[in-house]
Amino acid sequence: MRAVVYRGIERVEVAEVPDPVLVEPSDAIVRVGLTAICGSDLHLYHGKAPPAPGDTIGHEAIGVVDAVGSSVKRFAPGDRVVVSFDIACGDCWFCRKGQTQLCEDFGFLGYGVFGGSLGGAQAELLRVPVADVNLLAVPDGLEDDRALFVGDALTTGVYAAGLAEIRDGDVVAIVGAGPVGFFCAQAALPSAASVLALDLDPSRLSIAERIGAIPVDVSARNAQTAVDEHTQGRGADVVIEAVGTPAAFERSVDIVRRGGTVVVMGVYTSEVVQAQIGVWWVRALQIRFAGTTPVHAWWKHAMAEVEAGRLDPLPIVSHRLPLDEAAHGYELFDTKQATKVLLTP
Ligand code: ZN
Numbered sequence: 001m002r003a004v005v006y007r008g009i010e011r012v013e014v015a016e017v018p019d020p021v022l023v024e025p026s027d028a029i030v031r032v033g034l035t036a037i038c039g040s041d042l043h044l045y046h047g048k049a050p051p052a053p054g055d056t057i058g059h060e061a062i063g064v065v066d067a068v069g070s071s072v073k074r075f076a077p078g079d080r081v082v083v084s085f086d087i088a089c090g091d092c093w094f095c096r097k098g099q100t101q102l103c104e105d106f107g108f109l110g111y112g113v114f115g116g117s118l119g120g121a122q123a124e125l126l127r128v129p130v131a132d133v134n135l136l137a138v139p140d141g142l143e144d145d146r147a148l149f150v151g152d153a154l155t156t157g158v159y160a161a162g163l164a165e166i167r168d169g170d171v172v173a174i175v176g177a178g179p180v181g182f183f184c185a186q187a188a189l190p191s192a193a194s195v196l197a198l199d200l201d202p203s204r205l206s207i208a209e210r211i212g213a214i215p216v217d218v219s220a221r222n223a224q225t226a227v228d229e230h231t232q233g234r235g236a237d238v239v240i241e242a243v244g245t246p247a248a249f250e251r252s253v254d255i256v257r258r259g260g261t262v263v264v265m266g267v268y269t270s271e272v273v274q275a276q277i278g279v280w281w282v283r284a285l286q287i288r289f290a291g292t293t294p295v296h297a298w299w300k301h302a303m304a305e306v307e308a309g310r311l312d313p314l315p316i317v318s319h320r321l322p323l324d325e326a327a328h329g330y331e332l333f334d335t336k337q338a339t340k341v342l343l344t345p
């Protein structure tokens with residue numbers, strides 16, 4: 001089959017690789033109908049958590065079940081399914097609590113040895129371990145390009161808004177208006193008084209504005225001043241950090257009000273920040289580290305929101321390319337010429 005293969009820093013290519021096969025009786029093989037490039041793929045691309053050269057990458061996929069192992073009960077060949085980017089056992093202490101991102105046997109598709117050496121989703125075929133847990137049926141009539149995002153970024157936004165426990169009247173600031181920030185804004189909008197989207201990229205800001213968020217261009221404005229203007233000088237009730245850099249984290253803590261909540265969604269690996277614990281303590285901040293999204297605990301709700309039209313990913317899709325043009329897609333996304341790239345195998 002054809003798949004996107006990691007070759008080294010900022011080098012990916014589409015190559016012929018062996019078809020995945022059923023390894024465990026709980027596995028399924030999915031024929032991928034549509035996949036996408038995610039912000040976390042750029043961490044690999046830049047060598048922040050590099051897979052081995054030759055590993056297949058990608059973790060967002062929707063498609064049709066091609067084969068199932070003997071113990072798979074909920075799915076059969078021909079079923080249309082979306083895949084969770086994080087792979088959980090469904091049966092350990094953490095999974096049973098709904099904290100599937102803390103699974104004792106956690107895996108991450110297409111993330112090399114850091115993700116448990118599972119194959120990537122930017123491919124024609126994908127092996128999905130524990131299929132009964134890590135696949136979700138797609139309702140008839142719901143298009144692939146809307147449902148795809150339920151396996152990753154869209155459900156991440158729903159999870160972030162859920163962690164933030166937004167109350168009516170809250171002013172919510174989203175630091176970073178990329179795809180995850182977009183979904184955080186969309187999920188926060190119904191329960192917030194207003195949502196401010198902070199970014200420096202004009203196309204991201206205009207997409208955020210189109211769905212009803214207030215764009216704040218942090219290349220032209222001081223973030224704190226802009227947030228203060230909307231909150232009588234208090235700061236935001238809730239800040240969702242959706243970038244994953246120390247600067248974004250520090251900005252988030254700066255713009256939250258006293259007693260407010262910061263939800264840290266951005267992906268971190270080995271970054272270090274200086275913590276002024278006394279300042280945070282006296283400000284009575286709640287800082288909630290999201291970790292990886294426990295997709296399984298939130299995706300049924302997210303799928304229902306997409307089906308009802310309350311969450312709509314299409315505004316962020318800027319490019320649709322054949323899988324063979326994946327390397328070009330990575331370049332477009334990396335240089336911010338694309339807001340989201342879909343790939344069709
Ligand atoms: Zn992702």
Ligand code: ZN
Nearest residue numbers: 089092095103
């Ligand atoms: Zn588990």
